[in-house]
Amino acid sequence: MSNIPSDLKYASSHEWVRNEGDGVVTVGITEHAQGLLGDMVFVDLPDVGDEFAAGDDCAVAESVKAASDIYAPVAGEIVAINEELEDAPENVNNDAYGDGWLFKIKMEDASELDELLDAEGYAESIDEE
Amino acid sequence: MTNRTVLFDKHIEAGAKMVDFHGWEMPINYGSQIEEHHAVRQDAGMFDVSHMTIVDVKGADAKRFLQHLLANDVAKLTVAGKALYTGMLNEQGGVIDDLIVYFFNEEFYRLVVNSATREKDLAWLTKQSADYSVEITEQPDWAMIAVQGPNAKSKVATLLNENQLAAVEGMKPFFGVQAGELFIATTGYTGEAGYEIMLAPELAANFWQQLLDAGVKPAGLGARDTLRLEAGMNLYGLDMDETVSPLAANMGWTIAWQPEERDFIGRSALETQKAQGTEQLVGLVMEQKGVLRSGLKVIAEQGEGTITSGTFSPTLGHSIAMARVPAGVNVGDTVQVEMRKKLVEVQVVKAGFVRNGKSVL
CATH class of the missing domain: 3.30.70.1400 (Aminomethyltransferase beta-barrel domains)
Structure with missing residues (x-):
């Protein structure tokens, strides 16, 4: 029932990925994931310049209820982080696909995008939970 | 089969997210538990405690x-x-x-x-x-609504008739009075002023609606937990049980x-x-990022202890917890908590962090 924009790609671990062109993607967590976690109180982001393989844990979203690891959906180097979340972690709750973005990755291999789920595939994956 | 309180429909109407709470389908929040928490600390909130x-x-x-x-x-x-x-x-x-x-x-x-x-x-x-x-009689059908916050009493007052107002006038903390159809008590689980009101089930939905119309915000179990923990009040099953x-x-x-x-x-x-001599329940404060959670190990000079309840404190803006620790650990000590494979230093305080909207640290 939650909002799953059709122009994004998804990981089954509840990250969304927006292709910004030039090999850069923006990553956040889905509306469904923020709903499960509840009110966000801290978001621990990686540093710009950090490098991750696809599937590495690279950030932590901590809500009143629980701490949840966030995984790099594709391999690459962090080129930007959403510093506003330091003071406004609730942006992840209020605008998961907009102001609640977490970080941007410069992809090592753009073809990894094709391995992610589309909106329909993600919707099915959360139905099965 | 889960039980539902007589206010179930009112929760759904207000957009509640319902969860199973020990066999009862109860609201965990109505959107944001942090906003509900602040409503109780700064104005007036209400909880369905009919379970x-x-x-x-x-x-x-x-x-x-x-x-x-x-x-x-x-x-x-x-x-x-x-x-x-x-x-x-x-x-x-x-x-x-x-x-x-x-x-x-x-x-x-x-x-x-x-x-x-x-x-x-x-x-x-x-x-x-x-x-x-003696005769022991359960009153399983009664509804109970806790209205809590600095403006709780004045908002409830707008719903009371002259006789009821006279009945609650000047009532001290920890008293209850039958005022017409309502049993009104100056008790609560938040560290704020307010009432816990028991009433017949057929009156509950209408009373809830009148409170809503008077500007009282519905609050769920999530806010109830962060409020009681800030107030240093125990939760049965976490902070104590039959073995404690x-x-x-x-x-x-x-x-x-x-x-x-x-x-x-x-x-x-x-x-x-x-x-x-026994162990003791103390408060812990962690001002750095992160949230203390129940079950985490506490390491002190005198030995090991355990966090019984932990949360993020919306009023203070950092994490607080209650922990059972060995005798000899004193208020003012620094102890360590094992969090996500790291040892983090936290301060020992008296269990009780916020009263009447203000920090007591």
């Missing part, structure tokens, strides 16, 4: 029975409507439940006990009352040792524990 168990104890032996059953002494209650917080202990001095007892007269008391412990509480009451002339002495759960003040001849259940075990 709680209300038990009336009546009869010629009511006083004598409760003096045996409870660690606190109902003989302290001499003014009609006065209430008392107490543990109900087993013979080993463990806490079967914590509860509030209201006094009407020496042959009529009312207990409010936890819903999660309802069955064992009722079984224990029945078993222990066998040799007493009230002396190790910050409930020493609820044990009435005098008169010495009062033989309440658990007394001799408690006397031994007191002589030997």
Whole structure:
């Protein structure tokens, strides 16, 4: 029932990925994931310049209820982080696909995008939970 | 089959996210538990607590029975409507439940006990009352609404008639009064002023709506937990249970040792524990990023302890917790908590972090 924009790609671990062109993607967590976690109180982001393989844990979203690891959906180097979340972690709750973005990755291999789920595939994956 | 309170439809109308809470379908939040928390600290919020168990104890032996059953002494209650917080202990001095007892007269008391412990509480009451002339009657249908916050009383007042207003006028904390169709008590679980109101089920939905119209915000179990933890109030099952002495759960003040001849259940075990010394329940404060959670290990010079309840404090903006630690750990000490494979330093404080909207640290 939650909002799953059709122009994004998804990981089954509840990250969304927006292709910004030039090999850069923006990553956040889905509306469904923020709903499960509840009110966000801290978001621990990686540093710009950090490098991750696809599937590495690279950030932590901590809500009143629980701490949840966030995984790099594709391999690459962090080129930007959403510093506003330091003071406004609730942006992840209020605008998961907009102001609640977490970080941007410069992809090592753009073809990894094709391995992610589309909106329909993600919707099915959360139905099965 | 999960139970639903008579206010179920009102929760759905208000957009509640419902969860299973010990067999009851209850609202965890209505969108944001942090906003609900702030509403209670800064204005007025309300909780459906109809799942709680209300038990009336009546009869010629009511006083004598409760003096045996409870660690606190109902003989302290001499003014009609006065209430008392107490543990109900087993013979080993463990806490079967914590509860509030209201006094009407020496042959009529009312207990409010936890819903999660309802069955064992009722079984224990029945078993222990066998040799007493008392009648134990549960009031399973009653609704109960807690209205809490600095503006709670004034908002409730707009719903009361002249006689009800007169009945609650100047009522001190920890009192209850039957005011027309409402039983209104100055109790709560948030550290704010306010009322807990018991009423007949057929009146509850309308009363809830009137409170909404008066500007009282609905608040769910999520906010209830962060509010009670900030107030340093125990949650049964986390901060104490049947294996924990009230002396190790910050409930020493609820044990009435005098008169010495009062033989309440658990007394001799408690006397031994007191002589030997017990662990203690303290508060922890962590100002850096992260959230202390129940079950995490606490490491002090005197030995290891455990966090019993932990959360992010919306009022303070950092994490707080209650922890059971060895004797000898003092307020002001720094101890370590094992978090996500790292040791983090936290401060030991008295369990109790926020009262009446303000930090007490």
